[in-house]
Amino acid sequence: MRFSCCAVFLAALTPACSLANVLLADSVAEFSNVQGQDSWLYGYYSGPFTPDNFQQMPEYDAARERWQVDGTHPFPFFWTMLDRQGGHPNGLTTSGEIQPAEHWAVRRYVSEAAGPVTIAGVVGDIDPRIGGQGLIARIFVDGLEVYTRNLANAESQVPYQVEAAVAVGSFIDFVVDPKNSNDWADRFQFTAVVTTVPEPASAALLAAVLAPVASRRRRSYASGS
Ligand SMILES: [Ca+2]
Ligand SMILES: [Ca+2]
Known part of the structure; x- marks a missing residue:
């Protein structure tokens, strides 16, 4: 905040x-290379795919300005990553040099305020290559799924807005599921602005x-x- x-x-x-428009959090403006800065965490779910199974990404790649699970060069072990605008999940069906594992990429905001909030931004599949099966974007607030968008391949710039009630310390998870555990051409955008709605x-x-x-x-x- x-x-x-x-x-x-x-x-x-x-x-x-x-x-009604008091800014609490902004995923793009507040993106950083420090876990927890401005109350944002960068991580992923591996199965079972629930907020209880959130794990932080262990590496930040300064050259690429992104968080990742394992970016060993020249090829990473996993595609799973988050950058300022979005990221990439990993699937059981993946590129040849990548480890087949299902990871849902998750940007987590830990609420710094209590009360009703508006959560808004843009989601999309931004890799239009033929053969991609698209993605599923989800938002969980304290474990409750409050938004789901099934994105077709190359379906980008989709605005969203949801209302929710939070407490201080509530988790708001911005989650991308590779869909069908297939991560081909799964680069995504997922931005979020959280604003408080005064009583x-x-x-x-x-x-x-x-x-x-x-x-x-x-x-x-x-x-x-
Ligand atoms: Ca795609
Ligand atoms: Ca996919």
């Missing part, structure tokens, strides 16, 4: 913003606190000072 309650204050004073009572209280400030600002503009 990059903004504190100061952001709430400023958003309330800016007509273009609203109290009506707290929004009303904040508006009451800010109203005199806005009034003084209007007076000050009117007097030309």
